[in-house]
Amino acid sequence: MRQLKIFILLIFITYPVFAGGGSLYTRFGLGDLHSPFSARRFAMGELGIALSDKDYLSFINPASLSDLRLSRFESGLIYSGNNAKNSLSSVFHTSVNLTGLMTGFPIDRENGISFATGLVPYSDVGYEVLETQSNPLVDDHTVKYSGEGGMYKFVIGGSYRLPFNFSLGVTYDYYFGRIENITSVTFVSDSTFGNVSFNRETNFHGIGMTAGLISSDLSKIFGSSNFKDFRIGMVYTPSVTLSKDSVDNSTTAIGTITTSTGSVKSKLPYRFGIGASFNLFDKYTFTLDYLYQPFSQFTSNNLRSSNLQDYYKMSLGFEFRDAGNRSDEFWDHVMLRAGISLEQSQYLINGYGIKQFSLYGGIALPIGFDNTIDLGFQYGRRGTTDNNLLQENIFKFNVTLSIGEIWFLRTDR
Numbered sequence: 001m002r003q004l005k006i007f008i009l010l011i012f013i014t015y016p017v018f019a020g021g022g023s024l025y026t027r028f029g030l031g032d033l034h035s036p037f038s039a040r041r042f043a044m045g046e047l048g049i050a051l052s053d054k055d056y057l058s059f060i061n062p063a064s065l066s067d068l069r070l071s072r073f074e075s076g077l078i079y080s081g082n083n084a085k086n087s088l089s090s091v092f093h094t095s096v097n098l099t100g101l102m103t104g105f106p107i108d109r110e111n112g113i114s115f116a117t118g119l120v121p122y123s124d125v126g127y128e129v130l131e132t133q134s135n136p137l138v139d140d141h142t143v144k145y146s147g148e149g150g151m152y153k154f155v156i157g158g159s160y161r162l163p164f165n166f167s168l169g170v171t172y173d174y175y176f177g178r179i180e181n182i183t184s185v186t187f188v189s190d191s192t193f194g195n196v197s198f199n200r201e202t203n204f205h206g207i208g209m210t211a212g213l214i215s216s217d218l219s220k221i222f223g224s225s226n227f228k229d230f231r232i233g234m235v236y237t238p239s240v241t242l243s244k245d246s247v248d249n250s251t252t253a254i255g256t257i258t259t260s261t262g263s264v265k266s267k268l269p270y271r272f273g274i275g276a277s278f279n280l281f282d283k284y285t286f287t288l289d290y291l292y293q294p295f296s297q298f299t300s301n302n303l304r305s306s307n308l309q310d311y312y313k314m315s316l317g318f319e320f321r322d323a324g325n326r327s328d329e330f331w332d333h334v335m336l337r338a339g340i341s342l343e344q345s346q347y348l349i350n351g352y353g354i355k356q357f358s359l360y361g362g363i364a365l366p367i368g369f370d371n372t373i374d375l376g377f378q379y380g381r382r383g384t385t386d387n388n389l390l391q392e393n394i395f396k397f398n399v400t401l402s403i404g405e406i407w408f409l410r411t412d413r
Contacts, residue, residue: 023082023093024127024390025347025354025383028307029298030204030268031125031150031179033346035060035291035313037100037118038074039400043362043376044317045339047289049275050233052167052214055370056402057102057116060273061212061235062169065159066112069404070370071105076400083393087385095126099398100152112161117154124150125179139191144184151177151204165216173208175242175268194253201247204266208240219278229285230278240268244300264301269294287317295346309348315341317360335364337376345382349389356382358394370404 026032036042040056049060052067057074076099083092104116128146135141157171184197212235219230246261275289294310317339325332339360347354358380364372380394 023382023392024084024129025345025349025392026125026127027145027147027181028349029295029305029346030123033123033293033311034121036398037102037120037400038402039076039362039374039376039398040319040337040364040402041317042078042378042396042398043337043339043360043374044287044319045289045315045341045358045360046378047273047275047291047313047315047341048277048287048317049212049235049273049289049291050214050231050277051285051287052231052277055372055404057104057118059102059116059118059120059153059155059157059171059210061214061233061275062116062157062171062210063159063167063212063214063233063235065104065114065116065157065169066161066167066214068104068106068114068116068159069109071103072402072404073101073103074400074402075099075101076374076398078399079395079397081395083395084390085385085392086388086390093126093128097121097124099400102155107158112159112167115158117156119152119154122151122153122175122177126150139187139193141185141187141191141193144182144186146184147179147181149177149179151175151179155210157210167214169212169214171210173210173237173240174205175208175240176203176205178203197249197251199249199251201249203245204242206240206242206266206268208237208268210235210237212236226281228279228282231276233273233275233277235271235273237271239270242266242268266301267297267299269297283320283322285317285319285321287315289313289315289317293346298346307348308346309344309353311344311346313341313343315339330366333366335372337362337364350387352384352387352389354383354389356380356394362398372402374398374400374402376400 035046041048053064054067054069058064078099079096081094100120102118107113125147131143154174155171159169162168180201182199186195187193214233215231217229219228244266245263248259250257271293273291277287279285291313295308296310320336341358343356345354360378362376364374376398378396382392383390385391
């Protein structure tokens with residue numbers, strides 16, 4: 001029950017712990033997208049669609065819950081550093097956020113029935129840029145563009161084992177969030193013009209669902225005793241209609257004018273992913289994944305954005321885990337992870353698509369029976385300094401606490 005109390009407490013504080021800016025690209029659409037929850041999948045390239053987890057929780061593919069052995073609680077923090085530069089200058093921003101929190105437990109292990117719920121981030125907006133301008137019609141001034149916020153998903157779902165040992169998982173997803181965009185103009189001190197600012201606060205909410213499937217172990221068809229647990233996974237999220245309410249505040253020397261745009265609809269495009277995983281020599285797990293979401297079809301009030309394109313991500317992951325080792329030595333139970341990914345982001349700026357390449361690494365440290373502290377690191381490079389664009393060097397460090405306990409134990413009489 002201790003983990004359940006922590007879950008109830010943290011659900012109210014899963015917002016930025018510390019923020020100091022981020023990527024200017026997040027001005028467009030809904031910002032940067034989040035794929036993983038835990039540091040395990042983060043360190044393996046952020047996906048792992050075909051992984052059937054016994055000791056971890058994941059909502060990337062809800063079918064992975066079917067092999068859950070113990071009741072679990074997971075939460076963590078992620079540090080993000082972003083060094084953005086153009087052909088003239090550079091700036092470094094950092095932020096620290098809670099990665100969300102999840103809890104889940106098996107109900108019927110024989111039939112793969114498990115239940116899980118949690119709060120996880122979907123997208124993140126965080127940028128700040130200053131531009132000094134000179135104009136013969138007005139005095140010198142500085143324009144500041146900034147934004148913050150993002151979207152979250154409250155997820156509740158479960159899994160079931162189908163015939164032929166296939167696993168099915170479904171989640172109900174409630175999307176909500178707030179994005180604030182601010183433009184302010186500050187004139188020099190001796191100017192006859194007054195400072196002005198424009199603030200738009202947009203709130204989103206909508207309902208969706210996600211369905212996933214993971215195959216049975218197909219490794220037997222290859223006839224090798226060292227090649228095991230080969231599975232194929234698929235996940236699909238239908239298009240989601242979001243209700244969007246915006247409030248605009250225009251502040252000048254004579255006061256503030258507040259206007260409301262009322263409720264309009266945004267259309268979040270569908271998402272589809274497919275992946276494979278397999279194990280070698282009972283120690284080495286590999287994953288290969290592809291995720292696609294056509295953000296060129298994203299609409300707001302039936303209008304499409306010229307700054308958005310179709311998103312896709314390809315990743316390759318690796319994990320070393322000596323699961324058969326019964327030693328009591330600490331280092332014999334440490335897990336090592338690595339990954340690589342290539343993605344075409346949803347950003348299309350000045351007609352140029354923004355791509356990203358990332359490397360990952362991680363380690364899991366045991367802190368008791370089926371309890372771990374998982375660490376993951378990412379280095380990514382996004383964009384280019386050509387064509388008046390930005391190149392970003394991205395550094396992320398993810399730490400997740402994963403706790404497993406027996407909450408429900410059936411006793412024989």
